[in-house]
Amino acid sequence: MQEEFLLRKLRERQTQDALRSLRSSEGKVDFCSNDYLGLAKSFSINLSKEYAHGSGGSRLLAGNYAAIEEAETLIAGFHQAKAGLIFNSGYDANLGLLSSVPQRGDTILYDYLSHASIRDGIRLSFAEAFSFLHNDINDLENKLKKAKGNVFVVTESLFSMDGDLAPLHDISRLCIQFGAHLIVDEAHATGIIGNSGEGLVQSLGIAEKCFARVHTFGKALGCHGAIILGSETLRNYLINFARSFMYTTALPESSVAAIRRSYELFPSMQEERRQLQSLIDRFKKFPVQFSRIESNTAIQAVVVPGNKEVKQLADTLQRNKLDVRPILYPTVPRGGERLRIVLHAFNNVDELDKLCELLR
Numbered sequence: 001m002q003e004e005f006l007l008r009k010l011r012e013r014q015t016q017d018a019l020r021s022l023r024s025s026e027g028k029v030d031f032c033s034n035d036y037l038g039l040a041k042s043f044s045i046n047l048s049k050e051y052a053h054g055s056g057g058s059r060l061l062a063g064n065y066a067a068i069e070e071a072e073t074l075i076a077g078f079h080q081a082k083a084g085l086i087f088n089s090g091y092d093a094n095l096g097l098l099s100s101v102p103q104r105g106d107t108i109l110y111d112y113l114s115h116a117s118i119r120d121g122i123r124l125s126f127a128e129a130f131s132f133l134h135n136d137i138n139d140l141e142n143k144l145k146k147a148k149g150n151v152f153v154v155t156e157s158l159f160s161m162d163g164d165l166a167p168l169h170d171i172s173r174l175c176i177q178f179g180a181h182l183i184v185d186e187a188h189a190t191g192i193i194g195n196s197g198e199g200l201v202q203s204l205g206i207a208e209k210c211f212a213r214v215h216t217f218g219k220a221l222g223c224h225g226a227i228i229l230g231s232e233t234l235r236n237y238l239i240n241f242a243r244s245f246m247y248t249t250a251l252p253e254s255s256v257a258a259i260r261r262s263y264e265l266f267p268s269m270q271e272e273r274r275q276l277q278s279l280i281d282r283f284k285k286f287p288v289q290f291s292r293i294e295s296n297t298a299i300q301a302v303v304v305p306g307n308k309e310v311k312q313l314a315d316t317l318q319r320n321k322l323d324v325r326p327i328l329y330p331t332v333p334r335g336g337e338r339l340r341i342v343l344h345a346f347n348n349v350d351e352l353d354k355l356c357e358l359l360r
Contacts, residue, residue, distance in 0.1 A: 017307035018328045028323035029351045031341050036192055036298050037272045038346040039262055040222030051254040060239070063250030071256050072227065078263055079198060079215065080207045081229035085238050088251055090187050090216030091117040093226040095124065096242030097183070097212060098154065102127035106149035109140060109180075111166065113159055118185060127152075137170045144178040151180040152211070157200035158188040161332055161340060163299030168200060172209040181211035191220025192276070192298060196267040221262040225251050272345035279343045279352055286356035293338070302339040302359060310337040322355055
């Protein structure tokens with residue numbers, strides 16, 4: 001079989017120093033994963049009860065069962081929502097929500113730095129879509145004035161590449177003013193922000209102002225999957241129209257048991273969140289030779305322009321047994337290539353100081 005057309009695209013990436021490959025984290029200090037609280041590493045489910053490792057089909061066929069519906073009710077209650085629907089991943093959740101809810105003649109306005117899963121969901125929608133400048137309230141307002149049909153404003157609460165927070169109070173105010181529907185992806189805020197890890201929306205007291213929220217389970221929960229929170233009407237709509245829900249095998253009981261266990265642990269993990277914040281504060285005080293994106297969260301971006309340059313620095317850290325990964329163009333805009341440094345509650349001061357010394 002001729003594969004020259006594939007090789008040509010790979011060579012283009014290689015020429016740009018943007019060719020990706022898989023790399024093991026074994027034997028290195030974790031400054032890379034989204035396991036912010038260490039739950040993926042530190043707990044296991046009590047298997048005194050046998051949990052099924054397959055669900056048997058999609059939720060609409062053989063794959064629905066009592067435990068997954070109970071989990072949806074429990075998680076919706078934790079997040080002060082009327083209802084929730086579990087998806088197999090955060091990617092699937094954003095894809096299903098944004099491809100099915102906005103219709104032809106509607107408008108989607110999304111933050112320019114929104115995650116790829118948000119962008120891909122929007123691409124599958126028949127609605128018109130426009131980005132607004134990152135966290136720019138004035139640009140959002142100008143675009144809201146021109147929007148048509150049902151209008152949806154989409155943003156992350158904690159941005160996965162920059163580590164900064166969306167101005168959700170101001171965004172929700174504009175949505176109310178213009179009658180727009182606010183959709184917030186809380187993937188990286190879940191478990192981290194709020195007294196019980198409930199996320200930014202609830203910590204700001206604006207849960208009722210959101211049309212939909214997406215909480216994912218693959219970050220601080222240490223599991224897999226996601227949930228879309230909203231009204232009972234939205235839940236029923238997604239069951240009937242979200243293709244990434246309808247046409248995939250449901251999560252098994254073993255996954256749902258792990259998700260529920262993480263939600264049981266969240267409220268009692270204040271010490272882990274305090275430890276994480278102390279490491280964030282310490283890292284921000286260290287001088288480094290590169291520019292940083294202002295962030296008060298576990299995601300700390302050190303900007304090293306150029307794919308070649310940032311890869312070389314990441315390789316130096318890897319050789320010193322520190323697992324820090326480069327984020328390359330085109331994942332981020334050209335000139336915004338960076339080390340995405342992720343701090344965790346289980347990292348210690350010596351590990352952090354070693355990292356900072358190598359960045360001086």
